[in-house]
Amino acid sequence: MKKLVLAVFIVAACGTQPLGAGPTPVKVFAAASLTDAFKALGIDYGSRHPSTYPTFNFAGTPTLLTQLEQGAQADVFASADTANMDKLQSDGLSNGQPKVFAHNLLEIVVAPGNPKGIASLADLAKPGVIYISAGPTVPAGKYALQALAKAGVNPKPRSLETDVKSVISKIELGEADAGIVYATDVTAAGTKVQGVVIPDTDNVVATYPLVEVKGARNPYGAASFVGFVLSSEGQATLAKYGFQHA
C-alpha cells in the first residue's frame, strides 16, 4: 500500500515538469473581441515557431485583469482598452512597456435584414427595440456609453452582458434587437448578424495594447508572440478580421 501511494506521488510530481523537449505553450490572456483574430494568429504563429505554441484565455478585459491580479499564470496580456492596461502596470504585473497593436471601431449589431429598421444610435431608444450592451466595466460597454453620449441619446439597455461576444450571441439567438459592439465582432459573426455603421462623428476608436506579463513562465514565447502580433504578417491577419492598423 505504501509503495502504491509513493508511486502515485512520483507520477504526480513528474506531471509538473515538462518531459523532454516538447513544445512549451505561451499563455495569452486576450480580450473577448480578439477571439477570432487571435485564434487565426495563433495558428500562423505556431507554424512559424515549432518550439512553442499559444494557448488562449478569452474573456472580458476586466475579468482577465482580475484573474492576473489574483495570481493567474500568463505570459501575454492583450487588453481592449488602455485603462485596464494601466491598472496592470500600476499593479506591477507588466514586464516592459505595453505596445498598441490594433484599433477598432464600434458598430450597431442587428439581426440579418435589420427587421427593426435601425439606422442610427438614436433608433436604439425607439420603443419596442430591445437594446443590450456590454457592462460598463467592460471596455466595449464603456466605449458604447461614450458613443451614445456623443450622439446625445440614452437608450436603456435591457441587459449588461459580461463581454462583447455574449452581446453578439443574444442578437444571433434573436433575444435582443440591437447592441453596440466592435466592427470586428460583426465581421466575425458573418451572415448570422448584420452591422449598422456608426458615423465617425459619434464613433469611438478602441485602442488595443498588449504586454508581456511579469513572471512569465515562457518569456521567450511571450516576447516572440508580441513581436509576431506587431509584425507585418500579424498586422495583415488582424486587418483581415477588420482591425485597424496600429
Add this chain to the structure above:
Amino acid sequence: MRRERAPLWIGVLAAIGAAFFILPLIGLVVRTPWGDALQSLTSADTLDALRLSLVASLSATAFALVLGVPLAWVYARVDFPGRSVVRALTTLPMVLPPVVGGIALLLAFGRRGLVGSMLASFGVSLPFTTAGVVMAETFVAMPFLVLTVEAGLRSMDRRYEDAARTLGAGRWTVFTRVTLPLIAPSVAAGAVLCWARALGEFGATITFAGNFPGVTQTMPLAVYLLLETNPQGSFVLSLILLLVSLVVLVGLRHRWLGSA
C-alpha cells in the same frame, strides 16, 4: 459509537480533505473588510441585488411548492408507463450544468423558442425580465424539492390514509388533511433546500435572463461582477450568502448530519 483511532494515512488524508473546505471559508472571513461591510451592504446596488434575490428565490420556491408537491405525489403513488424516464428528465437539472439549463430555457422560452415564439405573439417576452429569473431559478431548484417530498411520501405510514378513506374521506380530503400534514417536515425541508439552491443560482440566470441591476441582477451575479470593480464589496456579499447557507445547514442538521 465505538471510539477508534484513525490509521495515520486515513487521518492525514481526512485532515487535508477537511482543510480543503474550511480554508476558503476562513479566507473569506479574514479578508472581508468588516469596517466597510455595513457601507457596502447598504449601497443601492447591493440592496437592489439583495431585494431581487429574495423576491426571485421566494417566488421560485412558491412555484416549486405548487407544482413540485403534486409532481412528487404522482411519482410516489401513480404507476404510469414511462414514469422512470419522466422522473429522470425532471430531476436532470440537479446534475446538469446550469448554463446548459439556461440555453435550453432560451431555446424553449426565448423569443424564437418553441413556446416562446407563441408567447411573443401575445406580447409576452421572458428573457431580460424578473419573471425570467424566477423561471431559471425554479428550473434549477425544483428537483431538490420534488425528490425530498417524494422520499417523504414513500416513507410515510400509509395506514393513516387508509383509515381516513374507510371513514369516508374523499381523495382530495385525504391528501390535504392526512397526507400533507404527515409529510410536512419533508415539504419544509425540500422547500428550504430548493430556496437555498434558487438563491445561489448563477449560470441559468445570466444565460436566460441576462444581467441588469434591479431587474435580473441577483446576488450571485452581483458578487461575480463586483469582483472586477470592487473586490471588497464582493467579499461582503459572498459572506452574506455564506451566512445564509450556514443558517440553512444548521436548520436542516437533523436531516443530514444526524446527531453530529
